[in-house]
Every structure is written in structure tokens, then in C-alpha cells.
Amino acid sequence: MATRHGLEVIGFDTANxxxxxxxxxxxxxxxxxAKYPIPLRGIEITEQRDGxxxxxxxxxPSVTDPPGDxxxxxxxxxxxxxxxxxxxxxxxRRRGRRRGSVDRPVYAVxxxxxxxxxxxxxxxxxxxxxxxxxxAESLRGGGGGNGLLDPGRALVEGFTEVVLRGExxxxxxxxxxxxxxxxxxxxxxxxxx
Numbered sequence: 001m002a003t004r005h006g007l008e009v010i011g012f013d014t015a016n017x018x019x020x021x022x023x024x025x026x027x028x029x030x031x032x033x034a035k036y037p038i039p040l041r042g043i044e045i046t047e048q049r050d051g052x053x054x055x056x057x058x059x060x061p062s063v064t065d066p067p068g069d070x071x072x073x074x075x076x077x078x079x080x081x082x083x084x085x086x087x088x089x090x091x092x093r094r095r096g097r098r099r100g101s102v103d104r105p106v107y108a109v110x111x112x113x114x115x116x117x118x119x120x121x122x123x124x125x126x127x128x129x130x131x132x133x134x135x136a137e138s139l140r141g142g143g144g145g146n147g148l149l150d151p152g153r154a155l156v157e158g159f160t161e162v163v164l165r166g167e168x169x170x171x172x173x174x175x176x177x178x179x180x181x182x183x184x185x186x187x188x189x190x191x192x193x
Contacts, residue, residue, distance in 0.1 A: 008042030
């Protein structure tokens with residue numbers, strides 16, 4: 001990952017992850033960065049502490065970033081990457097590739113965190129479109145994600161659903177996915193989109 005994508009890699013040496021989990025992360029990053037290029041600086045594996053969740057943008061700057069620029073990182077919680085007891089990683093991975101489902105829990109965790117990185121890369125501009133979409137869906141009676149109108153969460157879940165399910169994803173998820181990707185790719189002159 002470090003060589004192929006020019007990323008800083010932290011925590012893999014101390015996380016005691018299964019080799020299959022590390023391969024799943026590396027393969028997932030290859031897929032995601034090829035399809036959704038963003039200025040990712042690194043990936044870190046941490047321990048979740050005090051009930052907090054992983055954060056996509058790290059507090060400390062990257063050694064390769066100019067001063068003042070935020071360092072865009074994917075930060076994964078180690079406990080979310082440990083396969084459930086009794087699972088067979090190779091078998092689950094083969095099924096997951098066929099179905100694109102939750103049989104790939106490590107990949108799903110990576111996709112969710114990558115969606116958060118896309119949101120940051122787009123300057124959170126997709127949230128405005130997501131809120132309009134969620135309100136319209138709620139007014140139509142379609143629900144907005146269990147009655148919650150949380151555009152950040154909806155974007156992450158919509159993106160994840162489309163990446164994992166492809167064409168079988170719901171229409172709302174596809175709209176949210178498109179908004180997130182569009183804003184992450186938008187040029188700085190295209191802020192009105």
C-alpha cells in the first residue's frame with residue numbers, strides 16, 4: 001500500500017491482524033482508489049477507546065503534507081477488522097466477491113471509512129444535496145434511514161450499499177453515492193454544483 005499508492009501506513013505492525021484481513025484492506029484500497037481517486041495520505045489501524053469511533057481525518061499532520069493542509073487518512077478500528085470466531089476467511093472472501101455482501105466484513109469497514117474520506121475530500125458539500133434528498137424521501141413517505149435525517153451518515157451508508165451491492169443497491173443509495181462521488185471529484189471552481 002505504501003509503495004503502490006504512496007501512503008503512510010501506521011499500526012499494521014502492531015495490530016496483530018490476520019494476513020487475510022491485511023490482504024483484504026490492500027485489495028480494497030487498490031479497487032477504491034482506482035475507481036474514486038482522492039488525495040489520501042495514509043491508512044492507520046488503531047484501538048477504539050472510550051466509545052469513540054475511528055476518525056477519517058487525523059489530528060496530527062502527515063510528514064508529506066504542506067503546513068496548513070489537512071491530512072486525509074483512513075483510520076480503521078482494529079476490533080472491527082477481526083473476523084468472527086469460526087469464520088473461514090478464504091471461503092467468505094470467495095462468496096463475498098460473488099455477492100458483494102457482508103461476507104466481506106473487513107472490506108465493508110474499509111468502504112465505510114473510505115466514504116468518510118470522500119466526504120472530507122469534497123469539503124462536505126455532498127451533505128447539502130444529501131439533506132435535500134433525505135427530506136424529499138421522507139416527505140414521500142420513503143423514510144430517511146430509520147427516520148434520521150443525518151446527511152453524513154446517509155452518504156456513508158449509501159456509498160457503502162452501492163459499492164457492496166452494485167446495481168442491486170436501492171435508488172436512494174444510488175442518488176447519495178452519486179452526490180458523494182461528484183462532490184469529491186468537483187474542481188474548486190465547481191463549488192456551485
